[in-house]
Amino acid sequence: MSRHPSSSVQSAREALATRLREIRLDSGLTGRAVAARAGWHASKSSRIENAVTPPSDADIRAWCSACGADGQAEDLIAASRSTESMYVEWKRLQRTGLRRLQESYEPLFERTRTLRVYCSNVVPGLLQTPAYATALLTEIAGFRQSPNDVAEAVTARMGRARFLREGDHRFAFLVEESVLRYRMGDAATMAGQLGHLLAVMSLPSVSLGVVPLDARRGMWPLETFSVYDTDRAQVELLTAAVTVTSPSEVDQYLQAFARVGRLAVHGADARSLITDALDALP
Incomplete structure (x- = not known):
């Protein structure tokens, strides 16, 4: 091997x-x-x-x-x-459906004080609405041919969102502007999702940055990843979930997050990009 x-x-x-x-x-x-x-x-x-x-x-x-x-x-x-x-194929993780996988993250989220999430393809799970999560997880279940327990998985994912409002947790999210434009579900689903982003970004525990499409790149768009405190990172590939615990590797993801963060806009400028995406919906 x-x-x-x-x-x-x-x-x-x-x-x-x-x-x-x-x-x-x-x-x-x-x-x-x-x-x-x-x-x-x-x-x-x-x-x-x-x-x-x-x-x-x-x-x-x-x-x-x-x-x-x-x-x-x-x-x-x-x-x-x-x-x-540390390296597990999604088909193995999801062989009994999506609900158990969603529930398995609970202990990790519970003990994490600072979570950093970068997404270049979809809205981060913690920030998703039920309709958006349903559209996304339905597609995932179909693509990976896993048992269809999407409704239960969505309920579990929505339950995890309580950490945004409970406990001593801090969340830093970075998304590419294209995430706001990618159509997951119908126009009503996207409108609800973008409106939800405008609401949750005002929470004291949440920082949401958006990397504009016209940003002069210093760091290229990366695969979606999350960093739990400073000792664990999880990277989402098409076929597998990769868990990184080597300090030098985790540090690289922290450095990448910081560099992408310098490209992002926050506050009123981020709201403007979200509003623009809302206005562009038919």
């Missing part, structure tokens, strides 16, 4: 491989001896130790058993599962 496209995932895989190698060295065994005791080819031990092949739960248990370190197996399995959850 080649290196993972996310350096956070690759670093976590390498850290796990290093722990397994240390367990082997502490036991005084060679990789070939571990392979013989585990009942697999010697090359597999090498691939595991060099983070070429991610070990399965059974592989980790066999490795620890061979090295007389059974007590460490469960912690290592937990670390391995955490690593693999």
Whole structure:
């Protein structure tokens, strides 16, 4: 298996491989001896130790058993599962529908004090109206052929919006002006959504910036991403959700957010762009 496209995932895989190698060295065994005791080819031990092949739960248990370190197996399995959850295909996350995925974000939102969100394609989820969310999630469910529980998923998403008004949370949103123009649903849906943006941007916990179409770019339009405090970022690709925890990578997203923020307008100027988009609706 080649290196993972996310350096956070690759670093976590390498850290796990290093722990397994240390367990082997502490036991005084060679990789070939571990392979013989585990009942697999010697090359597999090498691939595991060099983070070429991610070990399965059974592989980790066999490795620890061979090295007389059974007590460490469960912690290592937990670390391995955490690593693999950093890059998860949407079809896996949404295989039972959209509602459970929406609900799964609740604990993360609950403990996050400062959330930064950049969107170049749609209105951020926390700022969506029920009609807009219904139009978007209906399209997502159809495209990914997931079970149609859109109504329940929309209810869960709307419930999460309470964090805009409750608790000690701060939200900074940046959207490209094109987001205001992209038609999600019919004209009435878009009118309601744009009007909602005008309302929520006045909340004390919310900062909403809009990057004008004619802004002289210093930072190119990026994929949608969110940064939770300063220790986690989530990036939304077409096929997968990527969770970034490596400090250097999270810092890059924070830097990108700051650079995009310098292109954005806020307050009255942002309201003007939203109003222009409203006026352009048929």
